Amino acid sequence: MQNKSPQPARDVSQIVDNSAHPSPATPDIQQLTGAEIIMKCLIAEGVKTIFGYPGGAIMPIYDHLYDYQDQLQHILVRHEQGATHAAQGFARASGQVGVVFATSGPGATNLVTGLADAMIDSTPMVCITGQVFAHLLGTDAFQEIDVMNITTPVTKWNCQVTDARELQAAMAKAFYIARTGRPGPVLIDVTKNAQLQLTDFTPYEPCRRLRSYRPKPIVRPEFIEQAAELINAAERPFIIWGQGVLLGRAESEFKDFVEKSGIPAAWTILGVSALPTDHPQNVGMLGMHGNYGPNVLTNQCDVLIAIGMRFDDRVTGRLDKYAKQAKIVHLDIDPSEIDKNVKATVGVWGDCKETLPLLTQMIEKRDHSAWIERFHDCMQEEIATVIQPELHPEGPVLSMGEVIRNLNELTQGEAIIVTDVGQHQMVAIRYAQFNQPNSNITSGGLGTMGFALPAAIGAKYGAPDRTVVAVIGDGGFQMTIQELAVIMQEKVNVKILILNNNYLGMVRQWQELFHERRYSFVDMQNPDFVAIAKGYSIEGQTITERQDLKPALDAMLKHNGAYLLNIMVGKENNVFPMVPQGCGVAEIRLK
Template sequence: MLIQEKPIQLLPETARQTMSGAEMTLRALVAEGVDTIFGYPGGAIIPIYDALYDFKQELNHVLVRHEQGGIHAAQGYARASGKVGVVFATSGPGATNLVTGLADALIDSTPLVCITGQVFAHLLGTDAFQETDIINITTPVTKWNFQVTEASQLPEALAKAFHIARSGRPGPVLIDITKNAQLQQFDFPEYQICHHIRSYRPAPIVRPEYIRQAAELINQAKRPFVLWGQGVTLGRAEAEFRAFIEKSGIPAAWTILGAGALPTSHPLNVGMLGMHGNYGPNVLTNECDVLIAIGMRFDDRVTGRLDKYARQAQVIHLDIDPTEIDKNVAATVPVWGDCKETLPLLTALVEARTHPEWRQRFEQFQAEEVAAVIQDELFPTSDELTMGEVIQQLNELTQGEAIVVTDVGQHQMVACRYARFNHARSNITSGGLGTMGFALPAAIGAKFGRPDRPVVAIIGDGGIQMTIQELGTIMQTGVDVKIIILNNQFLGMVRQWQELFHERRYSFVDIASPDFVTVASGYSIAGKRVSERQELQSSLREMLAHPGSFLLEVMVTKENNIFPMVPQGCSVSEIRLR
């Protein structure tokens, strides 16, 4: 027996019911507060879909066009709403199509529960039709996974799945249910939500001595610098974070997954970190005396060359996941714990400061970056449109209120750099894994997760073609997603690297595209193509005002490069402006 067996509290006869494993599964989802499922049926999960027929009131099932689209939609849903995303897929190819999304969700700490059908238990290991060993395939890309072969194992497996997915550092969980377990009738006691697993410590206990040491370092610092990541949002600690920043007066920069936890317009928000981040935050990382990292993991795209990264600084690292402490950058003071808990303790001990001279340094670098890069990108004088001006125009129309979902590549860096955010959970992008094809399905999921907010997907001409079939999901559900394709007729980021580091040997980056507006119209989605500056704003306006989904293809400069840039293998202070 795999799950810890506990004596089951026998309930009075009236509370106990006989039902199938499939029906119990859906009851568990309802009990866990699930309202939306993204999925695709198939042979081994038919019993669950049969039960779903009777749950149309409680559960909204979104039929996607490909399981990868389903899991990215669930990721978008989870990232936008803060709830657990749920996916259904069948065995074999249905299950293997989830792998990319699981890897993406694991590295970006997104809470998911994926339920896959599996062949009958007696067929396991026999190479049965659509049998694949999905537990072993997904072990490296799940926080936890489990195969259920008996209906009686289901209640505890599902309860653990939801607890593990959403607690501590969130992540994806996969539950594989054999067909016999779905069909089996069993005596089902009332569903119990799981709050505790003895071998699982979601969050370390906060150590007051480390809080004190961190506060001392901060209070003595002349040039303190805060880096924040998604941990602030995952911990729902945006208010606590803001209070800490405002009292300590420390300039703060963000990783792309952290964007929005402090509004873009906040005076202490000094911009984006990393390879294509802002000039000041990168250079000054190597000049600060105390570096305070909050809910971020020092990804190599953030740090550049590690042996030349912030060597002069004392590092305070706040993280819920002890494996992140000292993994890439050694911490002087490790503040283990949930930042919702640790930040207020730290705020109480830090002195109110303003650091005017130090903040001025950031402003000087910002002015330099505006002159060298940003002005031309956002307000170009050349004939052709730039990606940056599209984002700039969009900002003016949405005023930072939209959820922006991006794919991967040049358009992603431009959108992250220039999109303005008033709220957390507004920048949904594939950060750690860099999954092209993420944005379209993730935007669909984000809209289901937050129907009250406008959702704008910004996608390249390469990425859209990886999951373009999800236009079918938009057509069938009528979900309102605005899609902007920034078409530079290239796989632009790879082309940029080939230009800069491979002597312009443009190897297979010249990608042809269909007529996207015609494709959209085939799915009954309104669309428009724009290539002239004078039409840009009115087209964006038309898109945003359109009732329902709209695809706007914007033809932009073919060979534009994203700057600033920290070339691979270089230090953050070697960032190039051109």
């Protein structure tokens, strides 16, 4: 606990100097390097898995990691972006904080996409980047980049450590901020001198409070009362929920609320697995490619109860045509989300794990089956025009929907489905069955192609006992295809399902519908994915025929280890329903 006064950062020569004058021996205090302190902090925070890539400025950390391999499992990715997505997949499957190591300069800039994805999808993640020696900061040194300013817009919090004495507090703060409140990514940039510097290590104390940071707003009972009044008086209330329910681990509180209220409930793509797909009050998906009923009836309900969701434009369509007739109750842990896009009649600030039970207590038990029936009527119409032809196509060409239907029949809704971005994502999330929470992992807000493969690897580490199926398009797969090497090296048991139409399908669909079929640079000449998988010692096959579909999926799932199944699907199939951009949700098109 000595040497607390501020001092300028040291260079290596001073580190030797430092070790020559150790502090007076106290039983609790050890002298350790900054790099080793990071190991101690990670272990104390319960971290067991790290995704990373070494390099010059982070070598002291990797040098110590070598000695801690029995406690900290390090997964060597093939590109730093892969590390961030793997950490995201890990976090989303396990509910724990994902941890990433990367070096300075290009190592750090490669994290930016993953940080942005984790930021917009509220995923808890701690990234530790190496940085050049403190005395080289700002000198355009080799692999030096202004990581702090580059990552500020894409982190919940970031911090540069130039002195090892700051490390323990910074690490504690990082984990606290990443996982509390509305979770998010945090980055700590550690200069090489701080990694090498010897300093005191006292027993690790997790951070429990920050002067300026309120992770959860204090719940105000008057707003709960107002919300309950609106709900009790409603004739056609409608619940829409998002990832907040999962992040708050409030699935059972949510289920209680839904069941007592008797209100139909629809989900955003990040919220989907919080309530089982086959729950009688689960009426389906919201948004651009959501179900017909939830979109149309958003504009007919009288009270709209939004829980842990942020009214993204892909959910609301045109805002001035969105639920104008309804009173809005908005529950969110982040006060800045209330009134951001949709003005709330009653904004209930707080953690939904706390607010939902209070609300459940105050509402009357109701039966809204006549109103739910209207969702079912819409569903019948959607089944006839969209779902039946998608899940049971008559022509010879395979559809994405029938692949997911067959997958459901085999996994019975127990698998974790990791999706990339595009048509396959919308189809997979629309039709996949989810029985338990944290089963759907996708890039929602940022729409990051290349997310699925590394995220699936991370998800397998986060939930080793569950089956992990990565559903990926042929475009997105090639954006992070190098992570197949991780699957090979670490023998990660993930199932890779490529829905291959040799097109950038979603862009092509828009070009077909809105740009007079001018297919501008969406046609892809793809490599032989099975041959590539073979190069990485991953088994696989390509199928084109319907009769092979179910046996091939079954073989993939039963295969002992990773497997790649490349399925050739209809080249110009479209995803419907669709709310065209710039239209209101009620203008949803069935074809």
